[in-house]
Amino acid sequence: MDVESLLRDALDLKRVPGEPDLGFEARVIRLLPDRPRRRARLVPAFVGLAAVLAIAAVAAPWYFGGSNKVGPAGVSSSPSASPTTATPTATPVSLAHARSWGLTFDYPAAWRLSDAPPIVAPKALQSLPPAVQGGYYVRRVFGYVGTATPETVCTDPVHQKSGAWSLGVCSSVWSLGPDDVVLRFQKGSFTGQELESGPIGLGVTMTTIGGLPALFSQSAGSAVPEPAIGSLLLVASPETAAGAETILVWELPGNLTGKLGTYETTPVRIIAAVRGPNAVAIVAQVKAVVASIQYDPAVIPLPTDPTALATLSQSTLRAALDDNWGPMHPGWMDCFPRQPGSKTTTIVLTPDDATLSKPLPVTCSVAIEPNAMEGWTITLTVTWDAASDRKAGRWSSVDYVSSGGYGGFGGAYGSDVFPYEVGSGQPG
Amino acid sequence: MLCTVGTNQPGRCISIGVMENKQDLVTAARDGDREAFESLVRLESRDAYRLAFSILRNPHDAEDAAQEAFVRAWRELPALRDADRWLPWFRRVTVNSALELNRRRSNGHATIALGELEPMPLPDETGQVATRDQVQRLVGCLDQADRALLVLRFGLDLEMPDVAAALDIPLGTAKSRLHRALARLRTQLEATDGR
Numbered sequence: 001m002d003v004e005s006l007l008r009d010a011l012d013l014k015r016v017p018g019e020p021d022l023g024f025e026a027r028v029i030r031l032l033p034d035r036p037r038r039r040a041r042l043v044p045a046f047v048g049l050a051a052v053l054a055i056a057a058v059a060a061p062w063y064f065g066g067s068n069k070v071g072p073a074g075v076s077s078s079p080s081a082s083p084t085t086a087t088p089t090a091t092p093v094s095l096a097h098a099r100s101w102g103l104t105f106d107y108p109a110a111w112r113l114s115d116a117p118p119i120v121a122p123k124a125l126q127s128l129p130p131a132v133q134g135g136y137y138v139r140r141v142f143g144y145v146g147t148a149t150p151e152t153v154c155t156d157p158v159h160q161k162s163g164a165w166s167l168g169v170c171s172s173v174w175s176l177g178p179d180d181v182v183l184r185f186q187k188g189s190f191t192g193q194e195l196e197s198g199p200i201g202l203g204v205t206m207t208t209i210g211g212l213p214a215l216f217s218q219s220a221g222s223a224v225p226e227p228a229i230g231s232l233l234l235v236a237s238p239e240t241a242a243g244a245e246t247i248l249v250w251e252l253p254g255n256l257t258g259k260l261g262t263y264e265t266t267p268v269r270i271i272a273a274v275r276g277p278n279a280v281a282i283v284a285q286v287k288a289v290v291a292s293i294q295y296d297p298a299v300i301p302l303p304t305d306p307t308a309l310a311t312l313s314q315s316t317l318r319a320a321l322d323d324n325w326g327p328m329h330p331g332w333m334d335c336f337p338r339q340p341g342s343k344t345t346t347i348v349l350t351p352d353d354a355t356l357s358k359p360l361p362v363t364c365s366v367a368i369e370p371n372a373m374e375g376w377t378i379t380l381t382v383t384w385d386a387a388s389d390r391k392a393g394r395w396s397s398v399d400y401v402s403s404g405g406y407g408g409f410g411g412a413y414g415s416d417v418f419p420y421e422v423g424s425g426q427p428g
Numbered sequence: 429m430l431c432t433v434g435t436n437q438p439g440r441c442i443s444i445g446v447m448e449n450k451q452d453l454v455t456a457a458r459d460g461d462r463e464a465f466e467s468l469v470r471l472e473s474r475d476a477y478r479l480a481f482s483i484l485r486n487p488h489d490a491e492d493a494a495q496e497a498f499v500r501a502w503r504e505l506p507a508l509r510d511a512d513r514w515l516p517w518f519r520r521v522t523v524n525s526a527l528e529l530n531r532r533r534s535n536g537h538a539t540i541a542l543g544e545l546e547p548m549p550l551p552d553e554t555g556q557v558a559t560r561d562q563v564q565r566l567v568g569c570l571d572q573a574d575r576a577l578l579v580l581r582f583g584l585d586l587e588m589p590d591v592a593a594a595l596d597i598p599l600g601t602a603k604s605r606l607h608r609a610l611a612r613l614r615t616q617l618e619a620t621d622g623r
Contacts, residue, residue: 006617007582011564019477020474021491031498
């Protein structure tokens with residue numbers, strides 16, 4: 001009996017189940033004590049051939065034939081890279097790894113990453129805390145990645161005679177030279193629910209980024225498209241990326257797994273502006289950057305096992321009704337059963353906590369099902385029958401939540417007005 | 429200067445230069461570059477956890493041990509003269525953290541009873557599951573020092589001098605302990621096969 005072979009098989013660390021939890025690295029980093037810096041060291045720009053084997057999980061775009069500023073000769077190890085084989089004539093591109101704006105991604109190390117600069121408020125606002133100052137501006141840009149960094153300019157908020165303030169607006173001043181590329185990361189416009197249910201405009205395609213659906217479009221010229229309000233059609237906006245020949249746009253939904261109120265759950269829009277003459281190769285690199293994007297924290301896929309899925313749907317439904325929405329809508333959530341199905345009851349409140357002038361007999365129904373955002377779609381429905389003093393009607397709300405039951409509650413488009421609601425205009 | 433690692437904090441871009449490989453990160457971290465060490469934490473956290481888990485067989489203890497290993501490594505890194513030796517050095521720190529953690533939590537009882545071991549999920553379609561499970565359980569019955577030795581030798585495939593260095597014991601001691609552990613396992617496997 002070959003005990004050593006058995007041990008190699010049994011003790012292979014790849015077989016160790018699980019891995020540290022998502023917050024492990026952040027916890028470790030917080031615990032590191034202060035230590036004096038000894039001296040600055042210059043890091044050599046390039047290292048030996050061995051590191052070639054450690055780069056380029058998405059190999060081809062990271063290899064660039066020319067010797068321009070987009071694809072310098074050189075190699076690096078990227079934390080998320082995996083071994084690959086270079087073509088004999090291609091030059092590998094150094095990769096850097098970013099963890100910014102609720103995302104992680106790899107990008108050519110010759111590019112720069114920078115956060116949007118802090119706002120310099122006018123004197124009248126400078127006595128206010130920075131966070132409050134920020135509230136006087138419309139600011140959507142998180143930061144930039146590329147060979148150039150657009151300048152960010154903001155108009156000043158104006159104190160009106162009425163006493164109100166008109167908000168300052170921040171925008172990018174693009175200026176691309178030959179073979180320049182800029183990716184602007186900014187607040188997006190569409191949640192996962194809107195991405196899934198909304199119409200997709202001409203020239204816009206559905207894709208997958210970081211495990212979640214996303215939208216993509218590519219256009220020639222320098223006009224920076226803007227999503228139209230209320231639809232997913234992209235239309236030209238007044239903004240232009242001076243010098244750009246190609247504009248690529250991705251719309252990423254917010255990550256349901258993330259922490260509410262942070263970058264982690266905020267939809268992200270990525271606008272990439274590219275200028276030639278090597279535009280084709282640069283566009284390939286831009287696409288590789290976007291293809292490497294993962295959400296941070298990473299999207300947690302729903303279980304594939306039907307039993308586990310059913311269990312999770314139960315706990316999610318309870319968490320949403322009891323812990324998330326219940327405290328904000330006391331009384332209203334009592335209408336709904338804690339398991340998929342229906343119950344008949346009587347309500348005296350609307351979802352907006354308006355009082356009914358008399359009790360209304362209703363049937364309250366709940367449904368929950370997994371969705372493409374690796375989360376859950378909860379549908380709450382209330383129906384009531386016609387009577388001598390009311391018409392039959394229906395109220396419904398469809399909401400996306402994470403597996404912890406977190407997510408918005410509200411969209412009840414097309415629902416009927418509740419009878420007996422004070423001020424509803426219906427007899428009551 | 430380039431940003432190699434981003435941050436979620438607006439207005440703060442990390443500019444630590446291009447860290448071309450792990451050795452550069454180690455060198456920079458040894459010199460006090462905290463952000464370089466943070467990159468090392470991200471690179472090594474999974475392996476450190478797995479190594480600790482292999483010895484402790486408990487996910488919470490493995491996280492605690494790996495966490496302690498990183499903090500200790502950050503503190504003691506200035507003493508590492510050769511950045512090339514980072515991996516065996518850090519493994520030794522991780523193994524020692526795991527063994528010390530177990531000593532603290534078990535009040536000196538350095539072994540784990542068979543019944544305390546959680547079965548490891550082993551997706552495998554080759555028919556070797558039963559044997560592998562059996563070997564893992566038998567390894568789990570060894571004391572932690574011997575288990576650490578076997579994990580280093582066969583799990584990480586280290587040569588015996590590196591195993592000895594990682595455990596901070598003489599090479600001869602490591603070899604004789606390995607010999608004894610293998611003989612014991614062989615006997616137990618043959619006995620269970622013959623049942």
